[in-house]
Amino acid sequence: MTSAVPVIDLAPYFAGQSGKSAVAREVASACEEIGFLIITGHGIEREEIDAVFAAAREFFELPFAEKETLRPADGVAPRGYHALGTKYLARTLGQDTPPDLREQFYIGPLAPDLSRIAHIPDAAKFYQPNIWPRHPAQFRDVTSRYYRRMERLARDLMRILGLAETYFDASIDNHFATLPMNYYPAPHGAPLPGQLRAGEHSDFGSLTILALDDAPGGLQVKMRGGGWQDITAEPSQFIVNIGDMMQRWTNDRWPSTLHRVANPPLGNEPTSRRMSIGFFLHPNYDAVIEALPGCAGRGRTARYPPVLAGELMRAKMEARAA
Numbered sequence: 001m002t003s004a005v006p007v008i009d010l011a012p013y014f015a016g017q018s019g020k021s022a023v024a025r026e027v028a029s030a031c032e033e034i035g036f037l038i039i040t041g042h043g044i045e046r047e048e049i050d051a052v053f054a055a056a057r058e059f060f061e062l063p064f065a066e067k068e069t070l071r072p073a074d075g076v077a078p079r080g081y082h083a084l085g086t087k088y089l090a091r092t093l094g095q096d097t098p099p100d101l102r103e104q105f106y107i108g109p110l111a112p113d114l115s116r117i118a119h120i121p122d123a124a125k126f127y128q129p130n131i132w133p134r135h136p137a138q139f140r141d142v143t144s145r146y147y148r149r150m151e152r153l154a155r156d157l158m159r160i161l162g163l164a165e166t167y168f169d170a171s172i173d174n175h176f177a178t179l180p181m182n183y184y185p186a187p188h189g190a191p192l193p194g195q196l197r198a199g200e201h202s203d204f205g206s207l208t209i210l211a212l213d214d215a216p217g218g219l220q221v222k223m224r225g226g227g228w229q230d231i232t233a234e235p236s237q238f239i240v241n242i243g244d245m246m247q248r249w250t251n252d253r254w255p256s257t258l259h260r261v262a263n264p265p266l267g268n269e270p271t272s273r274r275m276s277i278g279f280f281l282h283p284n285y286d287a288v289i290e291a292l293p294g295c296a297g298r299g300r301t302a303r304y305p306p307v308l309a310g311e312l313m314r315a316k317m318e319a320r321a322a
Helices: 011-015 017-033 046-060 066-067 088-095 121-127 140-162 244-247 309-320
Strands: 007-009 037-040 080-082 105-108 178-183 198-201 207-212 219-222 226-232 238-241 259-261 274-281
Touching: 007 017, 011 017, 011 140, 017 037, 017 140, 046 105, 046 140, 046 178, 046 274, 088 198, 105 140, 121 309, 140 178, 140 207, 140 274, 244 309
Parallel strands: 007 037
Antiparallel strands: 037 238, 080 105, 105 178, 178 274, 198 259, 207 238, 207 274, 219 226, 219 259
């Protein structure tokens, strides 16, 4: 375990008022210093995490032809199956790189209130129905249950981060969060120049909650000194990081730190299959992302104009798939 990212126990926050302020200070400090933290005491049992990993692993082992039937109609929408080599994360930073070496399966909101975004035609893409595989049989139940657990944990984290405990509630009560399951198969030969399992990028939403395994070729975070640092976590821990929208909300006070997924060393092919499962909290499509009170004004100029969360997300997704 690296010491570059602080490990923070959330249990005192959930225990009651006396521990809430101390946890909030620890989390805020991590957000300001690096934009990443590792959390324990989050209330989600190891068995729940193991179950969703097992279901995802069984899905990714299906024949390609069966998985390919579960692609979204436009090939871009964050639902269903996305094949190896169909994403270019580094292009969101303007970098011309080969495609990322990962497969993904996405699920999105389980019961959004579509009436609230019916007047915004562009929002439909982010609230479309999920695509469910027939196999494995338990996949829908297991991943839906995990999505709901992540939904609650993300709400709790936003309450820890808020100016007041419920400050962000109205901005995430009809969110379009996604839960991608990421599969990094064992490599077949050397990657192309500049090709990674997931290219350098920052996350697009407000925050990310990530569970991962310990196979070689994993998450790296770009430190403020410019170097890349390997980041890992125990099986019952989650890695949390700030996304672009939270950086804008805090007027750059909390960074949306660049990160990537490195390739495994050649020669470790039998042990280098890797999986991670992320929950990306994207606020309500019509949530206005602008500098929070206290992050602008009194001599501190707002660095970004107000913008709808959905508009920011649409631009990022189009760049990623270009």
